[in-house]
Amino acid sequence: MSMRHALCLAALACLLAGCAENDSLSDIQARGELVVVSRNGPTTYYLGRNGPAGFEYALAEQLASELEVKLKMEPAFSLRALFSHLRRREADIAAAGLTLTGKRAAAFPHSIPYDKVRTQVVYRAGRFRPRSTADLPGMSIVTLAGSSHADSLATLRDSALPQLTWREIRGADTMELLEQVREGDAQLALIDSGEFAVQQSLFPRLRVAFDLSDEEDVVWYLPPERDNTRLLVRINAMIDRLRADGTLARLREQHFGHTAGISRIDSHTFTRAMHRALPPWRPLIKRVANEYQMDWQLLAAIAYQESHWDPKAASPTGVRGMMMLTLPTARELGVVNRLDVAQSLRGGARYYKNMKRRLPADIHEPDRTWMALAAYNIGMGHLEDARVLTEHQGGDPHLWREVMERLPLLQKSAYYKSLRYGYARGSEAVTYVQNIRHYYSILQWQEIPGNNAQPPLDIEPLVPEAVREVSLLAL
Structure with a gap:
């Protein structure tokens, strides 16, 4: 073989290797591990007595099994942190009951829908119940920072309700929103219908005031600027098959079926x-x-x-x-x-x-x-x-x-x-x-x-103000 042919083959091998490195499915299979970032809670992913559990965990475990790799779940303690995991390529998939929005779709590749939810306005029974968006200005409203609900409120404010205000709670757990309404620290909370159906049992005095949206698709998101073509084909094929053979319905019933019929x-x-x-x-x-x-x-x-x-x-x-x-x-x-x-x-x-x-x-x-x-x-x-x-x-x-x-x-x-x-x-x-x-x-x-990792400690309030701006030189 001539030197010229050898160099051409080496260059081709490098090109192919480069393509494989940029292909997310190849990366997952090479390291033998699927990394999924999710929110910590009863509707998504949590550590139960017998180990990891939750609807999103069950779906992710199914995919990992089909890819013949191990599953590693990473908890995110805010929605912004969750999407940051994807941007930094620290996770292969974000599976956290996330709705499909135009803003997210423009920034992140996503799967086909595997569920549908509505945005609901939740209030405490016995207090004033708003009947429509026209009643929202002047009321104290909480939602998760970085959520599609916050985006919906911003759209409402900019288009029709300039006096509308709300507070965005840093975190990924909607239970904190419901606790604020229960304790009277907020009058209203915005939450997805599926999550409220499950968590209402913990907050029996809270009720739905009205639906803020029609049904919205729930999808998985993948890292941007990466070749996710083959991985998305596998994910979408799995979702289609689980829907067709009834497995998706069985998983929903297993995780959420107990909520029906309880007053x-x-x-x-x-x-x-x-x-x-x-x-x-x-x-x-x-x-x-x-x-x-x-x-x-x-x-x-x-x-x-x-x-x-x-x-x-x-x-x-x-x-x-x-x-x-x-x-x-x-x-x-x-x-x-x-x-x-x-x-x-x-x-x-x-x-x-x-x-x-x-x-x-x-x-x-x-x-x-x-x-x-x-x-x-x-x-x-x-x-x-x-x-x-x-x-x-x-x-x-x-x-x-x-x-x-x-x-x-x-x-x-x-x-x-x-x-x-x-x-x-x-x-x-x-x-x-x-x-x-x-x-x-x-x-x-x-x-x-008590069974899950706690969010990182915010140390800034503990640092004396006099040294907050001091830089340390490396030795």
Whole structure:
């Protein structure tokens, strides 16, 4: 080979290597790691008892699995910091429930939509409720700095409401906005509909005043000035497939399905009981849950659904105690005194674990937990009837969301007459499980702040003013 040919081949190799370096998918595969920046919170990404969790985490984990690389989640403590990660190429994707806006689309490549939300104006019940944007001037409004909501307010001010003012909160957690409205530090907060639906259980006195926008697309954003073509093809293909095969709907139901059907009054009652009635029993609940290898929050949620954590609870039908055990069930479980809290909790935990053990092995989590709870309430036979009915109607009897739709049919003679175990109050079982899921999530979310990295300390206020402008020379 001539020297000239060798140089040409070397130059071509360098060009190809340069292209590969600029291609984001090649970079990810070369280092064996997908870096995703996200907001820390119950609707996006957080560290639960069993490790990373959240809707955005589940989607990112799916992509990392398809790319056959490890997933590394990076929390951002403000929206500006989140997009700065992309600009500095410190992350491959921003997955944080981010809406698609013209301003963002002009600056960052993005995926196809995988969800839709509306911007909602939230106020505290019992206070003045604005009915339209015309009522906003003169009211104290908070929103996240760098958010699309702040941009919407700026557009409103510049186009029609010159007296409109608001405060922008530095951070990425919308819970801080809701806390300000709850405590009276602000009258209104702007928040996405999906986030408020999930977090309203923690703020039962807050309500939606009106929708500030129509539905907006939610997308993933990628770093600018980088060849993201192949990575976007993979991301968009995954989103299309997850939507088509029902996985996206299942993930939404898994993370957000518990929010439907819970009244504001129920949430308020639970939140109050969580602070007043639960603390004396929490150590015992944790100890019993540990004995039976279950989440203490789940055992606590079951106990609340049964008795509102009242150790002396009783009903006209003869069930008694914190776990509201019948006398025959108590005898079967070895519970001598149903009013003894430890015995009651152990009996309830044992009964739940028995139901879970008896389910078919091909029912996987989290559906296995929800179906065990349904069996706890309605009986294994009636649950099996609902699963058979689900399969006959073309549904998947391994998925709670599909079995849940059929349980109420056990109350209709057109259906229960042909089933093995006959009539059952299936609607009550659905309410029972969904309530427990709701309470369970609230108890889990209460621990999120303690399980996650804290934002970097702002040291400027701690530095004496006399030395703030002093530069240090390198040695």
